[in-house]
Amino acid sequence: MRPQVWIGPAGIPQYLVKAKSTVDGVKAVKKLGLNAMEVEFVRGVKMSVEAAREVGDVARSLGVRLSIHAPYFINLCSEEREKREASKTRIWESVVRADAMRADVVVVHAAYYGKWGPQKCFEMVEEGLGELADRMREASIKGVKIGVEVTARKGQFGTVEEAFRIAKAVPSTVPVIDWGHLFARMGGTVNYAEILDLWVREFGNMHMHTHFTSVKYDSKKGEYVDEHEPIDRERPPFRPLAEELARRDMSITLICESPLLDADAVKMRELLEGLGVTLR
Numbered sequence: 001m002r003p004q005v006w007i008g009p010a011g012i013p014q015y016l017v018k019a020k021s022t023v024d025g026v027k028a029v030k031k032l033g034l035n036a037m038e039v040e041f042v043r044g045v046k047m048s049v050e051a052a053r054e055v056g057d058v059a060r061s062l063g064v065r066l067s068i069h070a071p072y073f074i075n076l077c078s079e080e081r082e083k084r085e086a087s088k089t090r091i092w093e094s095v096v097r098a099d100a101m102r103a104d105v106v107v108v109h110a111a112y113y114g115k116w117g118p119q120k121c122f123e124m125v126e127e128g129l130g131e132l133a134d135r136m137r138e139a140s141i142k143g144v145k146i147g148v149e150v151t152a153r154k155g156q157f158g159t160v161e162e163a164f165r166i167a168k169a170v171p172s173t174v175p176v177i178d179w180g181h182l183f184a185r186m187g188g189t190v191n192y193a194e195i196l197d198l199w200v201r202e203f204g205n206m207h208m209h210t211h212f213t214s215v216k217y218d219s220k221k222g223e224y225v226d227e228h229e230p231i232d233r234e235r236p237p238f239r240p241l242a243e244e245l246a247r248r249d250m251s252i253t254l255i256c257e258s259p260l261l262d263a264d265a266v267k268m269r270e271l272l273e274g275l276g277v278t279l280r
Helices: 022-031 049-062 081-101 118-138 160-169 179-185 192-203 239-246 261-274
Strands: 004-009 036-040 065-069 105-108 145-149 173-178 208-212 214-218 223-229 251-256
Touching: 004 022, 004 261, 022 036, 022 049, 036 251, 049 065, 049 081, 065 081, 065 251, 081 105, 081 118, 105 173, 105 208, 118 145, 118 160, 145 160, 160 173, 160 192, 173 179, 173 192, 179 208, 179 214, 179 223, 192 208, 192 239, 239 261, 251 261
Parallel strands: 004 036, 004 251, 036 065, 065 105, 105 145, 145 173, 173 208, 208 251
Antiparallel strands: 214 223
16 A cells, blocks of 8 residues: 655745746646645735646646645634625635646635634634635536645634534535644644544545644744744654655645745655655
8 A cells, every 4th residue: 555645845946946937836846856836825816817727737737736825814704894705705716726727725724713712713614615615616616625724823713623624514625734733733742643544534535635844933932833944843743744654545745835845845755755655
């Protein structure tokens, strides 16, 4: 048994190869022996649908799996209705580009609890994503999922339980496990086997989309925080995850969100290859 693995950077390569555009980034990913890339819309959706289609054509020809990270400025639990509506618009614009480029998931930081608290916030996220799922169905968008990311901050919507629960409640949504975020949220620990087993129990052999980076320990706060560091810092360590994957027959994407992006993505690939796992 061997896993089917896709690895690539969150954004265009900048360290081992200097890419100047998203299309160049896809080509660079292939040259580096990687097979995935997450297109970053985190500061806003500025790519046209036509450009997204071109990116998708190039990626498809090279066998590179694409995903999208939606803008950070999303809060489906905002106290202001205008901000909730703007959040849905940003997600929708990302979904339309994902459909054009044939990306399989749009990763979203869904909300902050704010004054509502976890349960009310869950209901608001469920309602907002439900509206988007309806809109996707009406537009015949079938190949894209909205990925609800596990978040690092305890004031954010995005525990493992919430991400899995919302995916069960709303069509066209999936959980996205960010291993660094989970490590921070759990106070500096992560049980890879437990999460992978949970995925298989809940979703069977469905493809799993994940992020990986090391996170910073803030000695003044006495806690791990959502600041990304190179994977050599080992907060959390990558090898135990690689060893778990080498023992499993599953389909998974590992998007490297380290500040070293493509360089650390190559390190991840090399570590997996050392365990007998070759990329898809």
